Amino acid sequence: MQKGRPIPTLTPSMIAIWLAFATVPLWIEKVGLYQYLGVEILIFATYAMAYNLVLGHSGLPSFGHGAFFGLGAYAFGLAQQNIAPDLWLCLGVAVGAAAIGGALVAAFISHRRGIYYSLLTIAFGQVFWFIAIKSHAITGGEDGLLKIERLPVRLGFATLELRDNIALFYFVLAVFVVVTLLLWRLIHSPFGRILKAIKQNETRARFVGYDVWRYKAAVLVLSAGLSGLAGGLFAMAQSSAFPDVMSLHYSGYVVMMALIGGGLVTFWGPVLGAIVFLLARDVIGAFTTGWMLWFGLLFVILVMYKPEGLGGLFLRPLSARAR
């Protein structure tokens, strides 16, 4: 960031990406895909952006983020079935539950860094996953929490039904727009720049007076809360919540999305990563059940030859122009 140059809240690339997404329902079926895939892509793009706040912007290698996504999914369903079937309330509970989970984990791991931080995130992720499987009476165990409804959006003056995938897509797009705007502001705020400083040099950040562990804890809570929001949307989209999303391999998916897309170097990298990941699942998956083998190879090649990810190839010039 250069001296005192203000960062615009809206950038041309931001508006272009939102508009491009807004056209998806118009052509996605014409290219042989399906409307629900668009919903999934947006949910996972939101999740990957939330995750990248920790990995890409703060340099904290969390490998247990599935726990927060899953907490959000379960919290959304449980709130709907036990408190009130109100969309805003249920999404709020999803965010709150995941943020509390994040705070709990952060309290134990924020004094750690590097490999110790990573291992502890895996361990906590496994603890949440195990609890989800074993708490059959609450979560439905391996059978999952079923009969989660797609609740209508009550705006006071109007009510919008989300049963249709296209309607749900535009609701999720609205959430995605808000989340990307907030994250854009956040990474350019004093808080965001301090995180970036901590990512580069934790020791120096401490010696200029920053309580590093508080910032590391705060960003994990924020990221967990937004991951929980994505999890809540996913539960609504799937009409169910399963422990699978909390497993280690699901946590690995979001890491791959962030890295393949170029989350380490570009703001939009995780979105690109989510698109590539889910398209690979469906397109390569149409030819072979071993799609992950080919996707894994792509991951290996990228890490070896282009560690900044696809974003380094395609999105970096866009990000540079946006600034």
Added chain:
Amino acid sequence: MALFEAHKLHLRFGDRVVLEEVSLSFETGKLSGIMGPNGAGKTTCFNVLTGHYKPDRGHVLFDGADITGRSPQAIARLGIARSFQLMNLFDEFTVFENVAIALPQTRKRGRDLLGQAYAEPALVAEAHEILDTVGLGARADDNAKALPYGERRALEIAVALASKPKLLFLDEPTAGLGSDGRDRLAELVRRLKGQVTIVVIEHDMEFLFGLADDISVIHWGQVIAHGSPAELRANPWVKNSNLGKLA
């Protein structure tokens, strides 16, 4: 009056004693030096004084308050800054942002999640003033890692100055510099002297003896001599050591 005092500091790593009964005192407004051979415990001493290591015994007093065992960030907020022997910058930041992130105004806005960073004109002006002080005003928009070595050393000092310290610890600021770079740095430290209390660890005896008001010699983790540069030149141990020959 002493701004900073260390009383009988003792530290061991495993079975190796690295600091033994180290007592130091730094007067307000003066430039104090610490010298000693490689491995003598000078940087370890700095690390204890600035909170990186907690001493096993002894006390550290700053402005009359006991700060022993406090964290580096708590000590930094009291007004003690340091530079590092090995370069310790925010390499992905511009030169400007390296300084701006260390300003107390940025620290105070650390909970601002949505506002614009470095938006205040006063903050920008202050960062530029510090960069001008160390001779980096024209490099403000350059990336920190693109700077030549000597200018990175100057930026190290600028980052430390940004926190508006009452006491500045400089750990081997001339390390790796050629004679030109060393002369520029000596000029910078000379200008800072009087504005802020400075403590310098230095191997370059010409640099240290030319600037310091008083010097402590550390060897084997102990303070073996203390005095003005003239007194130390006459000290038998210093005279017989390689350090004395260099001075």
